[in-house]
Amino acid sequence: MTAIGTLNPGNSGVTSSPGTAQTAAGDEPDAEASLLATPTLVEGVKVSLSGAAMAKTFSAGGENSDIEDSGLPENVQQLLKMIRKLQKEIAEKKARMAAVMADKTLTNEAKVNMLAALRGAIAALNTGLISANLALSKVMDQSGLSAEQNLKLGSLLTKN
Incomplete structure (x- = not known):
């Protein structure tokens, strides 16, 4: 007795692409495996940048x-770069916190856990920022910067 039209777990009878069709029950297992092994393309997150952001990125x-x-002296420059990096990371963590709070798919418990982790990360970054600012203050006192250099340093600190 021959069974016609039976389905086994590896063969659903549905083709993976419109141009491909299975013909006979005697198809090779390699052909079936190659159809199942075809990767599926999934679209990811899209990011768009404004013209100003593009110009800044590619400057x-x-x-x-x-x-x-x-x-400015090299040690002052390094501290300024570190301060900017820490400020940027803090801003990113705060933005992530806002995204978590606005996410309707998360449970309250998940939100609380994620927010607690982000607050801890921000606290650590703030500690680093305070240390970098203190180190910069100390270096400024020791290096004897001119008034013009102090103004330049102040403007660089306030720039984001």
């Missing part, structure tokens, strides 16, 4: 070119 010197071109 010749990068995001710290103003610090490098300031003429």
Whole structure:
């Protein structure tokens, strides 16, 4: 007795692409495996940048070119770069917190856990930022910067 039209777990009878059709029950197992092994393309997250953001991203010197071109001592420049990096990371964590709070798919418990982790990360980053600011203050006192250099340093600190 022959069974016609039976389905086993590996053969649903549905083709993976419109141009491919299975013909006979005697198809090779390799052909079936190749159809099942075809990767599926999944679209990811799209990010769009404004013209100003694109210009800033692709500027010749990068995001710290103003610090490098300031003429300040190397140790001051390194501290300014560190401060900017910490400020940027803090802003990213705060944005992530806002996204978690606005996410309707998360349970309250998941939100609380994620927010607690983000608050801890922000606290650690704030500690690092305080340390970097204290180190910068100490270096400024020891290096004897001119009034012009102090103004330049202040403007670089306030720039984001």
